[in-house]
Amino acid sequence: MSEPYLRPLPAKSPGTEPFWEAAAEHRLVIPKCNNCGDWNWIPYPGCRTCLSEDQVWTPASGYGTLMTWSIVSRGPPGFPSPYVTALVELDERPRSIVMLGNIVDTPHEDLKVGMRMQVVFEDIADEDISIWRFKAA
Amino acid sequence: MAFPSRKAAVVGVYLTEQGRGLPRTAWSLELEAIKGALDDAGLRPDQVDGLIPMAYVTPLNLHMAWTEQLGGKPITYLDVGSGAGAVAKAAAAIDAGLCKVCVIYFGNANNGNGPGAQKRHDKAPRVDDWDYMVHGAYMSVWYAMWTRAYMHQFNVRQEDLAEYSVIARYHATLNPASIMGKRGEITVDDVMNSRPIADPLHLLECPLDNDGGYAIVVAAEDIARDCKKKPIWVLGGAEATYTDSYRTITSPWISNEGAAVRRVGEMAFENSGITHDEIDVAGLYDCFPVTVARDLEELGFCKLGEGADYIKAGHLRLGGKMPSNTDGGLLSHSHNGNPSGMHTIEVVKQLRGECGERQVPDAKIGLTLAQGWAVHGLAGVAIMAAD
Numbered sequence: 001m002s003e004p005y006l007r008p009l010p011a012k013s014p015g016t017e018p019f020w021e022a023a024a025e026h027r028l029v030i031p032k033c034n035n036c037g038d039w040n041w042i043p044y045p046g047c048r049t050c051l052s053e054d055q056v057w058t059p060a061s062g063y064g065t066l067m068t069w070s071i072v073s074r075g076p077p078g079f080p081s082p083y084v085t086a087l088v089e090l091d092e093r094p095r096s097i098v099m100l101g102n103i104v105d106t107p108h109e110d111l112k113v114g115m116r117m118q119v120v121f122e123d124i125a126d127e128d129i130s131i132w133r134f135k136a137a
Numbered sequence: 138m139a140f141p142s143r144k145a146a147v148v149g150v151y152l153t154e155q156g157r158g159l160p161r162t163a164w165s166l167e168l169e170a171i172k173g174a175l176d177d178a179g180l181r182p183d184q185v186d187g188l189i190p191m192a193y194v195t196p197l198n199l200h201m202a203w204t205e206q207l208g209g210k211p212i213t214y215l216d217v218g219s220g221a222g223a224v225a226k227a228a229a230a231i232d233a234g235l236c237k238v239c240v241i242y243f244g245n246a247n248n249g250n251g252p253g254a255q256k257r258h259d260k261a262p263r264v265d266d267w268d269y270m271v272h273g274a275y276m277s278v279w280y281a282m283w284t285r286a287y288m289h290q291f292n293v294r295q296e297d298l299a300e301y302s303v304i305a306r307y308h309a310t311l312n313p314a315s316i317m318g319k320r321g322e323i324t325v326d327d328v329m330n331s332r333p334i335a336d337p338l339h340l341l342e343c344p345l346d347n348d349g350g351y352a353i354v355v356a357a358e359d360i361a362r363d364c365k366k367k368p369i370w371v372l373g374g375a376e377a378t379y380t381d382s383y384r385t386i387t388s389p390w391i392s393n394e395g396a397a398v399r400r401v402g403e404m405a406f407e408n409s410g411i412t413h414d415e416i417d418v419a420g421l422y423d424c425f426p427v428t429v430a431r432d433l434e435e436l437g438f439c440k441l442g443e444g445a446d447y448i449k450a451g452h453l454r455l456g457g458k459m460p461s462n463t464d465g466g467l468l469s470h471s472h473n474g475n476p477s478g479m480h481t482i483e484v485v486k487q488l489r490g491e492c493g494e495r496q497v498p499d500a501k502i503g504l505t506l507a508q509g510w511a512v513h514g515l516a517g518v519a520i521m522a523a524d
């Protein structure tokens with residue numbers, strides 16, 4: 001039997017259902033403004049570019065480049081040692097989407113600034129949620 | 138309208154004991170600090186009419202609870218922010234007649250920022266959807282990622298950044314109140330061989346995570362002239378945010394234009410009329426070595442990517458061009474949760490000439506920078522001077 005998952009998990013707060021429903025299907029959706037066409041991450045009630053509230057959860061490529069990362073030896077309770085936390089800049093433009101997440105299934109020695117990454121999803125055992133991760137594309 | 142230079146002064150400062158696991162409450166540390174800082178100034182609690190708590194979240198009912206604690210007299214200036222920025226705003230509020238005696242204060246007990254302070258759970262706790270802790274990105278992890286990005290972008294050696302840890306520890310050995318000073322000096326090798334925490338960062342590149350309280354009293358010119366200690370005049374300053382708190386990151390992360398720190402630096406030099414060369418002593422927010430390098434760059438003390446060289450040249454060390462964080466800073470003196478006022482307190486003591494073995498000779502003009510809440514996301518600067 002595997003260890004229970006004890007790391008913090010998102011609350012799935014009202015308004016974020018489309019994101020988590022897509023995540024359960026291993027699809028990445030990001031709010032895109034219907035007024036000006038810009039992407040917005042993290043989700044905000046209004047578009048950062050034009051302040052319109054007319055935003056639609058839109059499929060994103062799920063591909064991007066590795067900005068930076070840390071191999072963490074000293075983590076909070078519940079985290080494996082080590083784990084890798086990273087910032088990945090997705091390909092979508094014009095407004096840049098920088099996502100925070102954990103890198104999985106990628107040898108640490110392969111990590112390089114600017115390398116191609118893809119978003120994958122992990123179904124959390126015994127929980128009702130799937131979390132995005134990154135791995136080498 | 139110009140910033141009201143020399144219309145208000147820091148007249149009282151106080152640090153409680155700083156240490157791990159103090160048998161205290163945050164409130165009790167704050168009360169001790171406020172009473173201590175008022176006593177340092179020779180002022181009474183019933184003279185306080187401005188409050189700027191440095192709490193992580195600052196609802197108005199916190200201001201109201203402290204209004205009651207201090208005797209129930211109307212408090213006419215209520216603000217939030219970071220230590221150095223709060224000093225500048227208090228001075229502006231005093232000049233505008235909104236208050237006469239403003240107290241900036243913080244206390245922290247048994248509520249650390251680091252992984253050691255996080256609770257164990259029997260079931261995965263639920264947090265905000267976009268919370269960084271879902272991904273284990275506590276503060277050292279953020280700054281580890283920033284350090285890696287910085288070293289990559291500017292081809293900086295980690296050993297050169299680590300020189301900051303060495304300087305901070307040296308200063309701490311001259312500060313009897315510091316947590317790490319009694320452990321003695323360290324070398325770059327000691328830093329690089331200390332326990333890995335969040336690669337590339339090692340233990341001796343990470344801040345302390347301890348308890349403690351502090352308070353700063355800013356008063357109007359007429360009151361300041363009659364206080365116990367010599368007034369440390371507020372010449373200028375500013376405060377800014379530019380992003381959400383550790384939830385959004387811009388690309389590029391490090392740019393020529395800079396962000397909150399660059400903006401407040403430009404504003405503070407402009408509204409104080411002081412130039413970089415005139416700063417005798419500084420308190421630069423220093424939660425990690427890379428933070429100090431970026432402070433120096435964004436404040437304009439050196440060019441983008443040259444912060445590590447500035448540190449390595451010894452300019453921040455006692456005896457250097459601009460001795461900084463002479464108390465040992467956040468790595469070797471104290472990081473008490475929200476230490477954004479700590480740098481200001483040390484610079485005030487320097488400008489008063491109260492620093493004993495670590496005194497900067499003839500220090501007349503000082504600058505402090507508070508930073509945080511998103512890797513240079515919230516920044517405040519104060520520029521101060523002795524008569």
Ligand SMILES: [Zn+2]
Pocket residue numbers: 033034035036037038047048049050051052
């Ligand atoms: Zn828009």
